[in-house]
Amino acid sequence: MIPAKFDYVKPGSLDEAVRALADGGEDAKIIAGGQSLLPLLRLRLSYPDLLVDVGGIDELRGVIDHGDSLVIGARTTHYQVVHDPLIGEHCGLLAQAAGTVADPAVRHRGTLGGSLAHGDPAGDLPAVAVALGATLIARGPGGEREIAAGDFFVDYLTTALEPSEILTGVRVPKLGGDWGYRYEKFHRTAQAWAIVGVAALARRSNGHVAEARVGLTNMGSVPVRASAVEAAAAGAEATRDALNAAAASAADGTEPPADLHGAPDYRRHLARVLTGRALAAAAGV
Amino acid sequence: MTATAESPAAELGRARTRKEDARLVTGQTTWTDNLVLPGMLHMAFVRSPYAHARITGVDLSAAKQMPGVVAAFSADDFGEQGSLPCGWPVTPDIVIPHHPPMATGEVRYVGEAVAVVVARDRYTAADAVGSVDVSYEPLGPVLDMKTALDEGTPKVHETGNLSYDFVFPTSGDIDAAFSGADVVVEREYRQQRLIPCAMEPRAVVASWTGDDVTLWSATQIPHVLRFAIAAFFGIPEQSIRVIAPDVGGGFGSKLQVTAEEVLAVLVSRMVGKPVKWNESRSEGNMTVHHGRDQWQRIAIAADRDGRIRGLKVDLLADMGAYLMLVTPGVPILGAFMYNSIYKMDAYAFRCKGIFTTKMPTDAYRGAGRPEATFAIERIMDELAVELGMEPLELRERNWIKHEEFPYATISGLTYDSGNYEAATARAKELFGYDALRAEQAERNARNDTVRLGIGISTFTEMCGLAPSRVVGSLGYAVGGWEHASIRMLPTGKVEVVTGSSAHGQGHETAWSQIVADQLGVPFEDIKVLHGDTQVSPKGLDTYGSRSLVVGGMALVGACDKVIEKGKRVAAHMMEASENDVEFVAGRFQVRGDPEQGRSIQEVSLATFAAHNLPDGMEPSLDSEATYDPHNFSFPHGTHLCATEVDTETGMVTIRSYVAVDDIGKVVNPLIVEGQVHGGIAQGIGQALYEEAVYDEAGNLLTTTLADYLLPSAADLPSYVTDRTESPADNRLGVKGVGEAGTIASTPAVVNSIVDALRPLGIRDITMPCTPERVWRAIDTARASAASGNGGASSNGGAA
Incomplete structure (x- = not known):
């Protein structure tokens, strides 16, 4: 890797990191696992003056049980998310989706917070955070604030974080045992980004879907909440036909990208097919 | 085989783990990029962002002023550069454009080198690339082979966009085969352009000492590279040493004489220091020669019962912007393979080589043969559908039966054996x-x-490239032989020197197994040396599935000579007649009296001591052999x-x-x-x-x-x-x-x-x-x- 020149600091505490970031100004960047930023540096698509490495801050790691929610430290790696028993029990969708991220090497280095703060709509976890109704916790010079996932992703590679703010953790509401889930990822090779991904949650009751939540990966400049599908699925019979019918509106209002792996019309088609499959799996049919 | 095949510990056929793997998979070895020489500088290339443009100016002044930058050069600084070689002119009137390593006047593909900066470290060199100001006057790109020859299409070279029109000598009466056929199926297939992605990107180090240069390169062809630099860039052959240290894959992409290799040699001489260049993956995707890229029109004529009457093939092959080492020959190698395993009455093949403003194409794993096999096997399925026949049955009806070998095919090859x-x-x-x-x-x-x-x-x-006479008749610039030598060390160990240049194939293991059987020495006692023109002065390197078939046979030939010499020495030591001595599993023994014998190690030491050798015999068992196959495999x-x-x-x-x-x-x-x-x-x-x-x-x-x-x-x-x-x-x-x-x-x-x-x-x-x-x-x-x-x-x- 031959990046352009940058300065580098590795603070030992969150307070120090916040100060370093504020002192660094607009061209300072946080680096955690490096799995999104290093490729940009390597390709010289990003020219930060300063990298603030949060890899030495232990308070950013781990999972805390807050009763009706879990707070997952931003530095928790995908591998840890996949294998954490609390996450597995209370928000299995996140664990399942984290297990589809790239390859084992990336999952051992890449972090949940890094993946969200990068704000790539092709990343798997932003859509999952949106579907889960997660809240992102940020710390800046002015203190801490919480941002709903739906408000966090502003545009392509752009989030609601201020330049001086650090994402410290993710608050995820616990799901009851009556919720099923499925992350349906469509990609050409195991390591490739999703052409389209669908994160679906369904609460089943008396042979019907009482409530559903659906987030879409790579169907726009930000992760998309498929509200029309959610509305159509609520109260629908838990059958393939009924859920496929609900999924028919999955691509409504989306503006998916065009690239070498898929044109927008193909992505819209995939969104409908995959949403039907994800909902069916989440509803256990 | 004689005695060695009966040896209870035969190595041939043994699933040994590879002796070279520990160092290769840990990376603790001599990859070119691991090499550090005193005073070594780093090169980085300024590359064209245009597919086709006139270069109207190159301003190096800002880059030269950057701290840590030692020098920067554009084409003007090199004078007459010479031309990167094309070793396979497939027709007498083929157009082979001048191909300077550093673009001169015009760029013809995105990524073509227009300047080079030399700096004390790799980071500074990469930074300085951005400070070189090149002005271009854009010209029209040529991207579609099918319209490249049309009137009004921009010209890649002044001579136009046709490199060659190759017509294979037609076998049989092709018109009769098609006109009387019950069924004719015609299709067009696309061989997309591929990028070879060897695990190790290309890397080069060049260093001059006095008038001599050493070039380390991640290449498949150290010997051909040395010859080419001498022949085309005016450096005396005896002053060039090429070293291919451990090389991490090639798949044909390192069967090349590249601009970067030549420029490293030239730049190192100009700056008076060793220079290194190591490509990034993105740089490699742009500028490693690409593979395939053909349009294939293929027509097959058959009788209603499925018997093939004739086959016509008409290709457009994208050469890219220039002809590199074997660019034009790749589709022509396929000309022999479209008929594949099938019998037929007539065959016609034609290929036009087209210039476009893209990276040149060249050999990529299979080189011509995958394209041919794809087209024939695809159209056999289509013919089966047309005939309402099971596709395997159609194939069996047409393939050469095992009792018909050797078989002279419609394309002029003789298949020695097979059992389809x-x-x-x-x-x-x-x-x-x-x-x-x-x-x-x-x-x-x-x-x-x-x-x-x-x-x-x-x-x-067709493998085992190649019988020299045959490839010579096809216009190929060099032969197809391979060389090997055996050095018998005084302690009984053996050094094997091969002209094949392994880049991941496992020659060190396989060659040791062959020599262990031939000479009856333990596998562990054998060291295989390759890839350095001073250690292995003769060879034609590794490509085209040739190493074992050609290089392996050279090994056997060299072992034969060692045994012949050993017999003379052993007979003399045992006071027996040379005719009575036989070589069995590493021992020279008297026929009928196996108790009387000397191990090859004893004979080797006695030869080294040279105290008591037959009159007139040189004190050496060392031997070499050059093998030229008489046919392909x-x-x-x-x-x-x-x-x-x-x-x-x-x-x-x-x-x-x-x-x-x-x-x-x-x-x-x-x-x-x-x-x-x-x-x-x-x-x-x-x-x-x-x-x-x-x-x-x-x-x-x-x-x-x-x-x-x-x-x-x-x-x-x-x-x-x-x-x-x-x-x-x-x-x-x-x-x-x-x-x-x-x-x-x-x-x-x-x-x-x-x-x-x-x-x-x-x-x-x-x-x-x-x-x-x-x-x-x-x-x-x-x-x-x-x-x-x-x-x-x-x-x-x-x-």
Whole structure:
């Protein structure tokens, strides 16, 4: 890797990191696992003056049980998310989706917070955070604030974080045992980004879907909440036909990208097919 | 073989783990990029962002002023540069454009080098590239082979966009074969442009001492490279040493004399310091020579009973912007292979080599033979459909029967041996062919949304490149022999020097096994040396599945000479007649009195001491041999692939893959398995994943491995492999295995996809068969069926 020149600091505490970031100004960047930023540096698509490495801050790691929610430290790696028993029990969708991220090497280095703060709509976890109704916790010079996932992703590679703010953790509401889930990822090779991904949650009751939540990966400049599908699925019979019918509106209002792996019309088609499959799996049919 | 074959500890056929692997897989070895020389500087290239442009100015002044930058050069600084060589002029009137290592006047593809900066470290060099100001006057790009020869298309070179028009001497009466035929099927297939992605990117270090230069390069061809630099760049051959240290793969992409290698030599001389260059993956995707890129028009004529009467092939082959080492010859090598394993009355082949403003193409694993095998195996399936015949039955009706070898083919080769019946029978059995056909019919009958397809590839290839006389007659610049020498060390150990230049193949292990058997010395006592023109002064290097078939036989020849010399010394030591001494499992012994004997190690030491040698004998057992094969070898096999195609998404999943290969005798089954597995994966890569894509301005879009998709182990099935064996025409009984999997698997996979979708009215999908292309083909076919236009075919969004 031959990046352009940058300065580098590795603070030992969150307070120090916040100060370093504020002192660094607009061209300072946080680096955690490096799995999104290093490729940009390597390709010289990003020219930060300063990298603030949060890899030495232990308070950013781990999972805390807050009763009706879990707070997952931003530095928790995908591998840890996949294998954490609390996450597995209370928000299995996140664990399942984290297990589809790239390859084992990336999952051992890449972090949940890094993946969200990068704000790539092709990343798997932003859509999952949106579907889960997660809240992102940020710390800046002015203190801490919480941002709903739906408000966090502003545009392509752009989030609601201020330049001086650090994402410290993710608050995820616990799901009851009556919720099923499925992350349906469509990609050409195991390591490739999703052409389209669908994160679906369904609460089943008396042979019907009482409530559903659906987030879409790579169907726009930000992760998309498929509200029309959610509305159509609520109260629908838990059958393939009924859920496929609900999924028919999955691509409504989306503006998916065009690239070498898929044109927008193909992505819209995939969104409908995959949403039907994800909902069916989440509803256990 | 004689005595050694009876040895109880025969090495031939033993699945030894490779002795070179520990250092290769840990990286603790002499990769070129690991090399650090005192005072070494780093080069970085300024490359053209235009597919085609006139260079109107290169301003190096800002770059030169940057701290840490030592020098910067553009074409003007090099004067007369010479031309990167093309070693295979395939026609007398071929156009071979001048190809200076540093672009002069005009750039003709994105990535062509226009300047070089030299700095104290690699980072500064990369930074300085951005400070070089090059002005361009854009010219029209030429991106489409089919319109490249049209009036009004911009010219890549002043002479126009045609490099050559090669017409193969037609065999048989092609017009009669077609005009009287019951059935004629004609198709056009696309061989997409591929990017070879060796694990180790290219790397070069050049260093001068006085008038002598040493060039370290991650190359497949240290010997050819030395010769080329001497012949084309005016440096005396005896002053050039080329070292290919451990090299991490090539697949043909390092069978090249590159601009970067030549410029490293020139720049190092100009700055008076050693220089290093190591490419990034993105730089490599742009500027490593590409592979394939042809349009193939193929027509086959047959009788109603399936007998093939004739075959016509008409190619457009994209040369890219220049002709590199064997660029024009790659499609021509395929000319011999379109008829494959089949008998026919007549054959015609023509190929036009076209210039475009893209990276030049050249050899890529299989080189011409995968293209040929793909087209013939695809159209055999289409012919079977046209005739209403089972595709395997059609093949069997036409292939050369095992009792008919040796067989002179319609394209002029003589196949020495083969048994297509045996390989196919074994493959069908392992595959469960009949059961899969039954399942396919059942799923088709119930309109399953996931369709099952079966793909067949009964292939052969020409390997063991090459008989020098034959390649000479084809215009190839050098011969096809290989060289080996054996050094018998005083302690009884053995050094084997080979002209083959391994870059991952496992020569050190396989060569040790061969020599262990031949000389009866322990495997562990043998050291194999290669890849340094001062250590291994003679050789023609590694490509075209030639190392074992040609280089292995050179080893055997050198061992023979060691034994002959050893016999003289041993006879003298034992006071026996030389005629009474035989060599058995590492011992020279008196015939009929095996108690009387001397080990080869004892004889070696006695020869070194030289106290008591026969009169007039040189005190050395060391020997060398050069082997020139009298024919190619012809590995063959039957590969069967079952795929499931999700008609809702277009996703293709390989369910099972059976490969039965006949490669003759096997030196090391582990190495062979590795070659077969890797080869199949690479062929699947072409079928499903890989494609170099240029946009309408001629920019390469697939510059990273996120855009240029390669399959990994996670994407591939577990292969079922087996082997059959028919004799090979050399003493080792070997045929070569380096390219077999790649040649066989691409058509097997695509045939299976088309077979799965044929009930929907689809008869082709353009490679790579991406989910989107498959889905579009299905979508178009359904729309066409719904509109009642059932006869329309779809090729899956060939645009």
